[in-house]
Amino acid sequence: MSLIEDLEQLEVRARERIASAATQDKLEEARVALLGRKGELTGLMRMMGKIAPEERPQVGRRANEVRAAVESLLGERIDEMRREAQKHRLAAEAIDVTLPGVRPLIGHQHLISQIIEEIEDVFCGIGYTVESGPQVETSYNNFTALNAPMDHPSRSARDTFYVVDNAPGTVDHPEAHAHGESDLLLRTQTSGVQIRTMLSQRPPIYMVAPGRVFRPDTADASHLPQFNQVEGLVVDHGITFGDLKGTLDHFVRAMFGEDRRTRYRPHFFPFTEPSCEIDVSCGVCHGEGCSFCKHSGWIEILGAGMVDPNVLVNCGIDPEEYSGFAFGAGVERIAALRYDLPDLRALMTGDMRFLAQF
Ligand code: DAH
Numbered sequence: 001m002s003l004i005e006d007l008e009q010l011e012v013r014a015r016e017r018i019a020s021a022a023t024q025d026k027l028e029e030a031r032v033a034l035l036g037r038k039g040e041l042t043g044l045m046r047m048m049g050k051i052a053p054e055e056r057p058q059v060g061r062r063a064n065e066v067r068a069a070v071e072s073l074l075g076e077r078i079d080e081m082r083r084e085a086q087k088h089r090l091a092a093e094a095i096d097v098t099l100p101g102v103r104p105l106i107g108h109q110h111l112i113s114q115i116i117e118e119i120e121d122v123f124c125g126i127g128y129t130v131e132s133g134p135q136v137e138t139s140y141n142n143f144t145a146l147n148a149p150m151d152h153p154s155r156s157a158r159d160t161f162y163v164v165d166n167a168p169g170t171v172d173h174p175e176a177h178a179h180g181e182s183d184l185l186l187r188t189q190t191s192g193v194q195i196r197t198m199l200s201q202r203p204p205i206y207m208v209a210p211g212r213v214f215r216p217d218t219a220d221a222s223h224l225p226q227f228n229q230v231e232g233l234v235v236d237h238g239i240t241f242g243d244l245k246g247t248l249d250h251f252v253r254a255m256f257g258e259d260r261r262t263r264y265r266p267h268f269f270p271f272t273e274p275s276c277e278i279d280v281s282c283g284v285c286h287g288e289g290c291s292f293c294k295h296s297g298w299i300e301i302l303g304a305g306m307v308d309p310n311v312l313v314n315c316g317i318d319p320e321e322y323s324g325f326a327f328g329a330g331v332e333r334i335a336a337l338r339y340d341l342p343d344l345r346a347l348m349t350g351d352m353r354f355l356a357q358f
Pocket of ligand 1: 189191232269304305325326327329
């Protein structure tokens with residue numbers, strides 16, 4: 001058999017082998033076997049020396065043609081394989097852009113935060129500032145400067161969470177406080193922010209202070225061991241109980257509706273004199289009496305009063321020159337009244353089925 005025929009057969013075999021190579025590895029194997037240094041074509045070329053010199057140019061040309069043909073077959077096959085692989089990948093990764101998307105769950109403000117902002121808005125609208133104080137407070141700011149006597153029951157460890165307790169009463173006077181000696185507690189009321197504000201600002205003061213407070217109560221439908229209050233304080237020349245009443249009537253109607261009536265009942269707070277509690281007419285029965293208002297027609301929502309002169313003096317403000325009023329409201333309670341919530345604990349759970357309603 002002539003070398004030329006061997007070359008022809010090599011090309012035929014190469015064509016079949018390349019066409020049937022199923023993977024890139026098999027194709028590489030074929031390339032090495034056909035064109036490699038120890039491959040078939042090289043083997044045939046080695047035999048050139050054994051043929052007549054006049055045949056060599058023709059055989060050489062044919063060998064080059066075969067090599068070129070095999071190389072281009074290999075090239076085409078590898079391109080084809082890559083296209084197939086690409087096609088598979090695209091099919092596997094295909095997305096149906098017409099399918100409805102997965103909507104990310106977007107949260108919103110907690111009901112309590114919403115109400116706090118609303119209260120801030122009402123008071124900012126009449127020129128108040130928003131102040132804040134720390135949740136870990138000194139017993140001086142939380143009680144003493146607010147005119148609570150040393151034996152006031154709310155100071156006891158049964159009504160207050162103490163963080164640092166230096167035997168109550170032993171260090172809690174203004175001079176000791178000035179030296180940083182005071183018991184530390186989780187504030188039981190936001191009223192301490194009144195003290196902080198009066199110590200750091202001069203009148204006129206018109207401020208509200210929302211914040212979290214803590215009491216050792218067991219959670220039940222109407223009590224939480226931690227809840228939120230909004231404190232208010234006004235100190236200026238010539239402030240009277242009439243200012244208190246006008247301001248809080250405005251606040252109550254802004255929060256509960258223009259048709260609501262208010263009622264001021266005498267009460268006692270150490271830091272105000274006189275003091276009162278403020279009721280709003282029941283939104284369910286409009287004052288007729290129903291089970292929601294325990295048949296009184298009224299619902300209590302605020303504590304308030306004229307700032308006790310002792311409190312002004314404790315903060316270096318002359319009660320002969322200035323007077324003021326203060327108030328405090330429970331935010332969870334306002335939420336419960338507005339939305340008729342039967343159990344305050346729902347506000348603490350983080351249960352989205354409940355919270356998403358607001
Ligand atoms: N601090 C009171 C409480 O926690 C609420 C309060 C009542 C605040 C009367 C005041 C006020 O500023 O004047 O029950």
